[in-house]
Amino acid sequence: MPVSASTLTDLLARGYAALPCPREVRLEPGETPLDESWCVYSGDGVSRDNMALESLSEGLSAVFGKPPARGGGRGAKTVRLEIVPGTVAAGTAEAISAQGYRLDVTADAVRVTGNAPAGLFYGVQTLLGLLRPAPGGSGAMELPRGRIDDWPDRELRCIHYDTKHHQDRLEAVKSMIVRAAAFKANAVVWEIEDKFAYERHPQIGAPGAFTAAEMKELAAFALRRFVEIVPIVQGPSHLAFVLKHPEFAALREDQANNYMLCPSNEKSYELLFAMYDELIDATPGCRYFHVGTDEPYFLGDGVDCGCRARREKIGAGGMMAEFIARCTEHLKSRGRTVICWGEHPMTAVDVPRLPAGIVNAVFQSVEMSEAYRRQGIRELIYSPVQGARPLFPEYFHSPDPAKPAPGRLEAIFNTVAHGPARPFDPLGVLLAGWDDAGLHLETFWLGWAAGLSWGWNPAAPSPAEAAASFCRTFHGPEAAGMVEVYRLLDRLARFWTGAWDLAPSRRGPSYQRRWHPRFDRTLSLPRVPDPENLDNGSFFNARYAALLERAEAAAADCQRASELLLENAGRVRRNRHALEVFLSIAGLVEDHVRTLRALSAAERELDAARADVGNVRYGSAREHLARAAQIARGAAADREATFRNLRATWEKSRLEKGCSVDGKTFLHVQDDTKNHPADWTPDLGYLVKPARELGLEAWAERLDAAAAEFEKRHPKEQKGWKPGGDFAEDG
Ligand SMILES: [Zn+2]
Numbered sequence: 001m002p003v004s005a006s007t008l009t010d011l012l013a014r015g016y017a018a019l020p021c022p023r024e025v026r027l028e029p030g031e032t033p034l035d036e037s038w039c040v041y042s043g044d045g046v047s048r049d050n051m052a053l054e055s056l057s058e059g060l061s062a063v064f065g066k067p068p069a070r071g072g073g074r075g076a077k078t079v080r081l082e083i084v085p086g087t088v089a090a091g092t093a094e095a096i097s098a099q100g101y102r103l104d105v106t107a108d109a110v111r112v113t114g115n116a117p118a119g120l121f122y123g124v125q126t127l128l129g130l131l132r133p134a135p136g137g138s139g140a141m142e143l144p145r146g147r148i149d150d151w152p153d154r155e156l157r158c159i160h161y162d163t164k165h166h167q168d169r170l171e172a173v174k175s176m177i178v179r180a181a182a183f184k185a186n187a188v189v190w191e192i193e194d195k196f197a198y199e200r201h202p203q204i205g206a207p208g209a210f211t212a213a214e215m216k217e218l219a220a221f222a223l224r225r226f227v228e229i230v231p232i233v234q235g236p237s238h239l240a241f242v243l244k245h246p247e248f249a250a251l252r253e254d255q256a257n258n259y260m261l262c263p264s265n266e267k268s269y270e271l272l273f274a275m276y277d278e279l280i281d282a283t284p285g286c287r288y289f290h291v292g293t294d295e296p297y298f299l300g301d302g303v304d305c306g307c308r309a310r311r312e313k314i315g316a317g318g319m320m321a322e323f324i325a326r327c328t329e330h331l332k333s334r335g336r337t338v339i340c341w342g343e344h345p346m347t348a349v350d351v352p353r354l355p356a357g358i359v360n361a362v363f364q365s366v367e368m369s370e371a372y373r374r375q376g377i378r379e380l381i382y383s384p385v386q387g388a389r390p391l392f393p394e395y396f397h398s399p400d401p402a403k404p405a406p407g408r409l410e411a412i413f414n415t416v417a418h419g420p421a422r423p424f425d426p427l428g429v430l431l432a433g434w435d436d437a438g439l440h441l442e443t444f445w446l447g448w449a450a451g452l453s454w455g456w457n458p459a460a461p462s463p464a465e466a467a468a469s470f471c472r473t474f475h476g477p478e479a480a481g482m483v484e485v486y487r488l489l490d491r492l493a494r495f496w497t498g499a500w501d502l503a504p505s506r507r508g509p510s511y512q513r514r515w516h517p518r519f520d521r522t523l524s525l526p527r528v529p530d531p532e533n534l535d536n537g538s539f540f541n542a543r544y545a546a547l548l549e550r551a552e553a554a555a556a557d558c559q560r561a562s563e564l565l566l567e568n569a570g571r572v573r574r575n576r577h578a579l580e581v582f583l584s585i586a587g588l589v590e591d592h593v594r595t596l597r598a599l600s601a602a603e604r605e606l607d608a609a610r611a612d613v614g615n616v617r618y619g620s621a622r623e624h625l626a627r628a629a630q631i632a633r634g635a636a637a638d639r640e641a642t643f644r645n646l647r648a649t650w651e652k653s654r655l656e657k658g659c660s661v662d663g664k665t666f667l668h669v670q671d672d673t674k675n676h677p678a679d680w681t682p683d684l685g686y687l688v689k690p691a692r693e694l695g696l697e698a699w700a701e702r703l704d705a706a707a708a709e710f711e712k713r714h715p716k717e718q719k720g721w722k723p724g725g726d727f728a729e730d731g
Contacts, residue, residue, distance in 0.1 A: 009460050014144050016130050017472035019449055020184055020456035022103075023153075027146035032105050034131065035140040036064040038077045045083030051224050052081055052112070052120040059128035062573070063141055079110040079127070083120055087113045089151035099186075099226075100151030103127060105143045118186075118226045119151070125182050126150065129473045150457075156428025157455040158187040158230065158380065159448045162435035164241070165657070165678035167195045167206065170214060172653040174221055176441065179474075179575075181225040183449045184456050188222060189230040189290055189339070189361075189430060194241040196231075196282070200274050203245045207661035215282035223285050230339065231279040234292030235272050236263045236299065236323055237673075242271070244669035253302045257511050259673035260298050263323045264305045273330045280334050287337055290361065291327045294341035296320060297513060297673065314353075316345035321353035328355045339380070342372070351375050361430050363421035370424075378427040381455070383415040384408075385447030390437045390677060390687075391585050392493035393447055395467075395486055407490070409463045412451045417458035429455035438678025438686055440650060442578040443585075446470050446486055476574040481564045488561040489582055492589040495554040499547060499592055500690060511672050518675050521690035523596075526603035526628075528702045531709035534613045534621060536606040540599055551596045558590040577653060584646040588687060591642040595691060598635035602628040618714045625707040629700040636696040643688045650684060658682030 010025050011018050040060070042053055056079065061067045068079070089100035098116035101123030112127060114120025126148065134142040159180050168176065180188060196215060197205035210218070219229045242248050243258040251271065253262045261268045276289065299319055300311025310319055328338045332355075342351075342360030348371035356376035363369060363379055372379055385408060386393035396407040406414065415421075416429050431451035433444035450466040461469060471482035505518035524543070529536040541548070565583045569576065605628035612621035651657075658666045658681070668682035680686040 007460075007462050007465070009465060011130070011144070012461070012465055012469065016132060016144055017469035017477075018126060018129050019461075019466065019469045019473050020152075020453035021460040021469075022126060022148045022150040023457050023459075024149040025146065026148075027144050030107065030145045031134070031142040032107055032110065032145055033134045033140045033142045034077075034079075034110070035138070036060075036066060036068070038079060038110075039069045039071055041071060041078045041080045043080050043082030046081050046120065050081070050117065050120070051226075052114065052117065052124045055121060055225075056081065056124045056128070059124070059131075063131060064139070077108050079112070081112050081114075081120055081124070083114045083116060085115050087115050088119075088149045089115065092151060093155065095155045096152055099155075099184075100149075101126075103148040103150070105145050105147075107145070110143065115151075121181075121226055122150070122184055125184060129182070132477045152184065152456045153458055154381075154426060154428045154455045156187055156380065157185050157452050158189045158428060158430040159185050159444075159452070160189045160191065160430055160432035160434075161441075162191040162433060163195045164191055164193045164435045165438055165676065166435065167208060167210075167655045167657075168441060168653055169655060170210070170218070172441070173218055175653075177218070177222045177225060177227055179445070180448070180452075181222075181227050182473075183452045185448070185452050186226050187228045187230050187288070187428075189232060189288075191232045191234075191435070192279070193234075196279060198275055198278050200278065201271070203247055204242055204275070207659055207664040207666050208655045212278065212282040215279070216284065219283040219286060228286045228288065229283045230286065230288040230290050231283060232290040232292055233272060233275050233279065235327065236261050236268070237294070237296045238292055240669070240671035240674070244667065253298050253305070253307065257298065257672045258669065259511075259671060260296060262302055262305045262307060263299070263319060264302070264307045264310065269326065269330075272327065276327075276331060277334065280331075280336060287335075288339050288359070289331050289334075289336040290339040291324065291331070292341060293320060293324060294343055294362075296345065299345065315350070317347050317350035318353060320346050321350045324358070325353060325355050328358055342368070342377070342379075351377070359427055363419070363424075363426070366420060369421065373424060379421060379424060380428050380430040381416050381419060381421045381426050382430050382432065383412045383419075383451055384432040384434060385412070385444050385451065386434060386437070386439060388434075388437055389493060389497055391439065391496055391588065392443050392489045393439065394490055394494065395446055396490050397494055408447055409450055409467060412447055413454060413463045413466070416451050416454040422458075431455075435678055436674070436676040438676070438684075440581045440585075441653070442575075442581040443489075445474055445575075445578070449474065474575055475568065475578070476572045478571040478573065479568055480571065482568065485561055485564050485568075485582060488557050488564075489585060492554060492557055492561065492586060495550060495557070496589045496592055499551065499554075499596070505675065507670075507675060510675065513673065520693070523599070523694055525694060525696075525699050526599060526606055528699065528706050529606055529610065529625070529710075531706045532713060534606075534610045534625075534710060536603070536610050538603060538607050538610070540603040544596070544600070548596055548600055551593045554589060555593045558586050558593065561586045562590075580649045580652075584649045587642050588646060591639050592691065594638055595635045595694070595696075598631045598696075602631045605631065613714075618710075618716070622707060622711060625703060625710070629703045629707070632696045632700040632703070636700075639688060639691050639696075643685075646687065647684050657684050 057067045087102050089097045099118045101114045101119040103123050104111040112123035131141040134140040194206040195209045197209040197211045237260045240258045251261045251268050253260045299316045300307045331338050338358040339361050341362050348367045351371035361380045362382040395409045431448050449470050467483050475482050500521035502519040503522045505520045510516045526540040527537045565579050569579050605624040609621040609624035677686050
């Protein structure tokens with residue numbers, strides 16, 4: 001049942017934010033202050049190197065500036081950690097029960113009891129998330145007295161981490177894992193593509209790709225925090241990152257297209273399994289492996305390879321099921337459970353061809369789910385954090401004002417908390433953060449955290465409370481006005497997306513998918529005037545009047561967002577990088593506003609020049625022309641400066657996109673089928689590609705040339721004229 005925005009959990013009613021929201025909360029009157037004098041005591045089952053202990057120590061250190069003392073003698077106030085099987089969630093499945101914990105807060109003691117190590121770790125995350133500054137400004141924190149019993153509704157809670165078109169730095173990946181674990185994610189499904197240095201096929205890994213040793217380090221780092229890395233190696237489609245290399249072109253289903261490999265070619269499996277094996281070796285201790293399998297548009301098209309004959313016999317869906325079965329055989333022998341996108345072209349009739357025990361990561365329909373259940377295949381509830389929109393997810397606003405729909409946050413709630421997959425006892429949830437449009441990782445956390453939260457506890461909170469609690473926990477209790485920042489950025493991204501004309505793409509339509517048109521964002525620049533009479537066919541201000549009006553509203557939003565972000569940059573202690581990234585996004589939109597204003601002003605200069613010709617004020621006309629060119633050049637220079645700032649900010653946490661490392665250069669060949677904005681350019685330039693393609697600099701040059709020609713033809717003011725004075729027209 002939908003939860004109204006006006007509902008309020010007991011914790012928030014007491015002024016405490018918690019995401020996920022604990023399942024059973026019994027609060028008592030009074031708060032317990034916690035300060036640096038508190039000790040941490042490891043009780044039953046908690047070894048000195050226990051991760052919950054380490055996490056608590058780190059968390060308290062970050063608050064009090066020094067780690068808490070271990071032990072706790074007579075009279076000392078203690079946070080006691082212990083593991084006592086069966087403390088909470090009795091009767092649930094073992095995998096769920098192991099994640100359960102109890103948090104008791106009394107006047108002078110805090111006790112976290114996990115059913116198992118994972119549960120204890122989650123209890124500590126809840127404790128750290130609840131801490132809020134105690135009144136009086138002493139620097140002490142406080143917790144609400146009472147008892148929390150908590151365990152997850154769904155066993156597996158995945159964030160989908162997509163690095164198709166960028167690579168985060170090693171430390172940034174670790175930070176992502178720590179934060180995901182704090183929101184009680186226990187799997188990072190990593191669409192790693194070419195960001196892994198495959199040793200047997202060194203062409204595939206992009207320059208700077210993570211080595212096997214680095215992957216092992218990340219996998220161990222994650223596992224210690226009860227997070228499994230689940231590598232994705234796509235197949236048979238979405239393989240442009242492999243098939244773009246001439247060495248692998250022979251494996252293409254269609255020689256003219258780098259998107260898909262031939263599933264009838266034995267060498268396809270040799271390559272895929274070699275890639276699987278390296279990633280399996282680099283992620284020891286992880287249980288799952290994702291084999292992709294979405295959008296196989298050309299499955300069965302190949303004639304000579306035998307695919308066409310197979311499709312005629314068992315259909316494209318049957319072929320896909322065979323492909324998954326084949327991959328599963330290999331992965332099972334390596335001890336991994338297969339996860340796939342079990343979608344079109346498979347239908348319920350194809351499901352019996354699939355091996356039991358695999359996991360479908362994307363709920364399709366009741367009919368398919370029934371088939372999956374009969375086949376012994378469990379499912380994940382799939383919900384994307386973002387669609388295809390550039391810059392920032394549509395958390396609050398439907399991307400298309402013509403078709404009103406709930407924003408992403410509400411859609412995630414509807415899908416995860418009470419969607420149609422629920423009755424089929426899903427294994428877990430998967431919150432996708434696609435890299436297609438090239439958004440920054442920091443923009444996904446609100447959706448990831450909220451979705452993970454409803455995977456843990458579908459009963460609460462409401463989407464509105466989730467947003468508020470997220471901002472309190474993610475940005476810290478000092479943060480103010482952050483929900484408004486997310487709303488503003490959402491609105492700004494919507495403005496930017498619609499602040500262009502759409503022209504047929506220079507790339508042409510998608511290969512063999514002419515029903516899937518491609519567009520480029522562009523604007524018509526003011527006309528360069530005729531050098532004879534400076535007729536400029538003025539149109540820009542009239543044609544774009546409504547857009548220019550929206551741009552002024554966006555300018556106000558940019559200003560408000562920037563002010564809030566700058567204020568918070570001086571307040572918050574957590575996740576400050578997100579604030580910088582958000583400022584850079586507001587900056588990019590602001591730059592587009594500046595460009596629109598510049599084009600409007602430039603046309604007004606051209607209009608004035610034209611009027612001057614009518615009044616035979618040639619000198620003044622030339623000045624207007626020069627100003628128009630100067631305005632255009634200024635806008636281009638501003639754009640490049642904005643972009644340089646954005647790049648510097650984004651690349652604090654990312655490698656330089658498309659970089660060369662140790663003499664290895666990045667081979668940039670676009671996907672022949674997909675047209676992901678982030679794939680438009682090897683570097684971050686895709687973010688300013690539409691603005692650059694306006695050609696403001698070239699426009700200014702053409703204007704200079706027209707002005708020079710005008711000067712040649714009209715070297716002087718006409719004699720006997722008083723500029724601006726009265727004159728009688730002929731006739
Ligand atoms: Zn084939």
